[in-house]
Amino acid sequence: MNKTNIVLFGPPGAGKGTQSKFLMDRYGLQHLSTGDLLRAEIQAETPLGKQAQELMSAGELVPDEVVVGMIRNRVVEEPRAKGFIFDGFPRTRAQAEALDTMLEKLGSGITVMLSLEVEQEELVKRLLGRGATSGRPDDRNEEVVRKRIGEYEAKTAPLKDYYKAQGKLRRIDGMGSIDHITDRLVAAIEG
Numbered sequence: 242m243n244k245t246n247i248v249l250f251g252p253p254g255a256g257k258g259t260q261s262k263f264l265m266d267r268y269g270l271q272h273l274s275t276g277d278l279l280r281a282e283i284q285a286e287t288p289l290g291k292q293a294q295e296l297m298s299a300g301e302l303v304p305d306e307v308v309v310g311m312i313r314n315r316v317v318e319e320p321r322a323k324g325f326i327f328d329g330f331p332r333t334r335a336q337a338e339a340l341d342t343m344l345e346k347l348g349s350g351i352t353v354m355l356s357l358e359v360e361q362e363e364l365v366k367r368l369l370g371r372g373a374t375s376g377r378p379d380d381r382n383e384e385v386v387r388k389r390i391g392e393y394e395a396k397t398a399p400l401k402d403y404y405k406a407q408g409k410l411r412r413i414d415g416m417g418s419i420d421h422i423t424d425r426l427v428a429a430i431e432g
């Protein structure tokens with residue numbers, strides 16, 4: 242197995258999107274963000290986009306089948322990719338298991354899971370700040386922001402145990418400057 246597949250993990254507002262761009266360039270990996278893929282479906286007004294929109298604007302997760310299907314299509318389309326950065330996926334145990342199964346069928350697997358750890362009030366501050374400029378409706382409403390963090394704590398954070406059991410969990414301090422956080426991620430990947 243010579244591919245590098247990274248799960249970039251963390252709550253909403255942890256900096257996954259920002260850090261993904263850097264890791265993509267440094268390691269030549271493809272960036273797969275289920276949030277970005279879903280927003281593209283909404284933009285294109287597809288049936289899938291219409292189904293997802295309501296859940297996303299309420300800060301709830303979209304069904305596992307939907308995101309797993311989107312990720313599978315992308316992974317299969319890019320057999321020659323050096324590897325992927327999964328951003329915002331997996332978010333449930335069913336998604337994590339589906340990801341392992343699909344990569345295994347391709348003779349590959351997850352290399353490492355990098356978990357960005359950020360204090361809750363800092364997340365709320367960052368998301369509402371981003372909402373002022375990002376045009377994302379789910380970043381503008383404090384109630385929705387807190388709902389998303391709650392969904393993360395309830396359904397997504399337990400995945401740390403899933404990857405820990407596989408020896409792949411690396412916890413990264415996600416507080417501080419973007420550059421410092423990047424340095425910590427690189428150290429975890431190369432260390």
Ligand code: AMP
Binds near residue numbers: 253296300328329330
């Ligand atoms: P994000 O851009 O990762 O913050 O995702 C924005 C929204 O898209 C989330 O609040 C969910 O409603 C939905 N979403 C993105 N990725 C997933 C996923 N892996 N599983 C379920 N819902 C997701």
